[in-house]
Amino acid sequence: MSAGGDWRPSAARPRLAARAALLARTREFFAARGVLEVDTPLIVNAPVSDVHIHSARVDLTPDAGAAASQYFLHTSPEYAMKRLLAAGSGDIYQICHVARGNECGRVHNPEFTLIEWYRTGFSLGQLMDEVEALVRLLLAERVGVRPAERLSYREVFVRELRLDPFTAPPTELARCAAAAGFGAAAGAGRDELLELLMGTVIGPRLGAGGLTFIHGYPASQAALARLDPQDRRAAERFELYGGGIELANGFHELAAVSEQRARFEADNAERRRRGLAVHALDERLLAALASGLPDCAGVALGFDRTVMLATGAEHIDEVLAFPTARA
Numbered sequence: 001m002s003a004g005g006d007w008r009p010s011a012a013r014p015r016l017a018a019r020a021a022l023l024a025r026t027r028e029f030f031a032a033r034g035v036l037e038v039d040t041p042l043i044v045n046a047p048v049s050d051v052h053i054h055s056a057r058v059d060l061t062p063d064a065g066a067a068a069s070q071y072f073l074h075t076s077p078e079y080a081m082k083r084l085l086a087a088g089s090g091d092i093y094q095i096c097h098v099a100r101g102n103e104c105g106r107v108h109n110p111e112f113t114l115i116e117w118y119r120t121g122f123s124l125g126q127l128m129d130e131v132e133a134l135v136r137l138l139l140a141e142r143v144g145v146r147p148a149e150r151l152s153y154r155e156v157f158v159r160e161l162r163l164d165p166f167t168a169p170p171t172e173l174a175r176c177a178a179a180a181g182f183g184a185a186a187g188a189g190r191d192e193l194l195e196l197l198m199g200t201v202i203g204p205r206l207g208a209g210g211l212t213f214i215h216g217y218p219a220s221q222a223a224l225a226r227l228d229p230q231d232r233r234a235a236e237r238f239e240l241y242g243g244g245i246e247l248a249n250g251f252h253e254l255a256a257v258s259e260q261r262a263r264f265e266a267d268n269a270e271r272r273r274r275g276l277a278v279h280a281l282d283e284r285l286l287a288a289l290a291s292g293l294p295d296c297a298g299v300a301l302g303f304d305r306t307v308m309l310a311t312g313a314e315h316i317d318e319v320l321a322f323p324t325a326r327a
Contacts, residue, residue, distance in 0.1 A: 006326040010317040018311050019319060022138050022303075026095065026115060029134050035091045035117060040080035042097065046282035047072040048079075049267035050223060051274060052195070054101030056110070073099040076300055077116055078224065079285040082253070085118055085296060086288035093117035095303065107245055107305055109316050110324045118298040124236050124252045127297040128213050131240055131248055134301070135211060139310050143242065148211035153198075153234070156214055160202045165194055165218065166233050173197065191220050199246075206241035214239050224260065225251035240301075243309050250299030257289040 009016070030037065047055030056073040074080070077094050084092055099111045115134075119127060132148045157165040161176055173193035180201045188196065206212040215238040219227050222235035236252035254260055261281065268278045307319040317323045 009321045010323055010326065011319055011321055015307070015311050015313065015319050016321060019307055022307060022310060023095065025137055026134065026303075029137060030093050030117070033091075033130075035093050035119075036089065038081065038084060038089065038092045038094050039096070040074075040077045040084070040094065042074060043071045044074045044080070044282075045071060045284075046079070047279050048075050049264045049271065049279075049281070051267060051270050051276060054103075056099045056101055075100050076114060078298070078300070079282050081116065081118060081298070082285060082293060083288040085120070086291050086293050091117070091119050104324075106315050107308070109304070109320060111327070112316075113303040114300045115303050116298065116300040118253070118296050120294045120296045122297040124215065124238060124250065124297055127250050127252075127299055128215070128238060128240075131250065131299055131301065132211060132213075135240065135242065135247065135306065138306050139242070142309060142312075143210055146210055148213055148240075149207075150213045150215065152216040153214055153218065154216065156202055156206070157197075160205060161197065176201075191218070194218065195221070203241060203246055204244040207243055207245070210242070212241045214241070222254070222263070223251070224254050224263075226254050242306075245305050245309065246302070247305055247309075248299050248301040250297065252297045253293065255289060255293040255295065257286055260289055261286055 011019075027037065043058055043060075053075050055075055058071045058073060060069050060071055075098050077096055077098070081092060081094060093116065095113065095115050097111055098114050101110065103110050103112075119130065122130075128148075128150070136143055151159070154165060157163055163172060163176060170190050170193060173190065174188065177188075177193055177196055180197070182196060182200070206214070215236075216228065216231075216234040217225075217237045217239075219233055219235050222237060225235045225237040228234040228236055238250045239246055240248040240250075254263075264281045268281075271278050304316050304319055307313070308316060311319060313319050
């Protein structure tokens with residue numbers, strides 16, 4: 001059957017040229033700072049356990065009649081890059097394609113490009129400084145001249161919704177979600193409600209005409225980040241927003257292998273509760289943490305979304321040569 005006009009790229013040549021120019025600027029940025037570019041596998045043995053991220057499976061069958069070996073497309077190069085850090089790589093970055101299921105929309109494509117990097121000895125504040133420097137370089141005049149706004153997770157909830165995310169009961173969160181048009185959220189759990197409000201109500205209001213960092217996410221949303229030693233209710237994690245779009249997610253990286261294993265096991269327990277696929281933990285990552293991960297902070301920046309802001313694109317397809325629908 002003929003594909004008609006689907007063979008053509010969805011991005012016009014000027015936007016493809018803009019992508020190339022921004023990639024070149026990115027590499028110059030890290031080269032000037034002595035950060036090593038690395039390249040880790042797209043196909044991995046173990047998927048992430050996060051209940052909100054869905055890994056794509058790959059079956060590699062070596063010979064006819066042989067049992068298929070199940071692998072996954074990585075959703076981030078984080079696990080492999082942490083193994084490099086534990087092996088003594090020093091500061092590293094990577095520009096790579098990743099794949100995530102159930103990702104489709106104006107700013108989502110199942111396959112997209114991340115810029116991910118790790119800085120040893122950096123605090124979360126120092127990493128935010130560096131993220132802002134890179135994003136300003138890539139967006140140029142589109143972010144204005146004022147410094148990026150920095151708000152705690154609690155501050156932004158109080159400012160935008162007049163509620164404290166750490167103390168508000170789930171009934172109040174559900175009421176707020178219902179007022180925003182999400183009536184079906186009444187039976188959702190606390191974290192689900194917080195993430196719904198952050199992603200659909202608060203986030204689109206952030207970074208208008210500039211950049212906004214949100215830091216101090218709830219400890220229950222720490223993922224692979226350390227908890228704040230001054231307030232154990234919060235994680236040393238930030239997100240960056242520009243033009244109402246989430247651009248980056250950064251952590252002061254958790255190095256304690258026992259705590260990380262416990263979090264992964266808790267994730268799998270929640271996946272079982274939700275009826276999601278459960279897989280074995282990435283024992284190579286855990287072994288790397290056990291050997292000693294250096295004190296570091298790391299971040300993943302969505303490159304395609306950054307190109308959207310840099311070029312004024314309204315849809316992610318406008319900055320991709322071939323989105324998944326026409327790949």
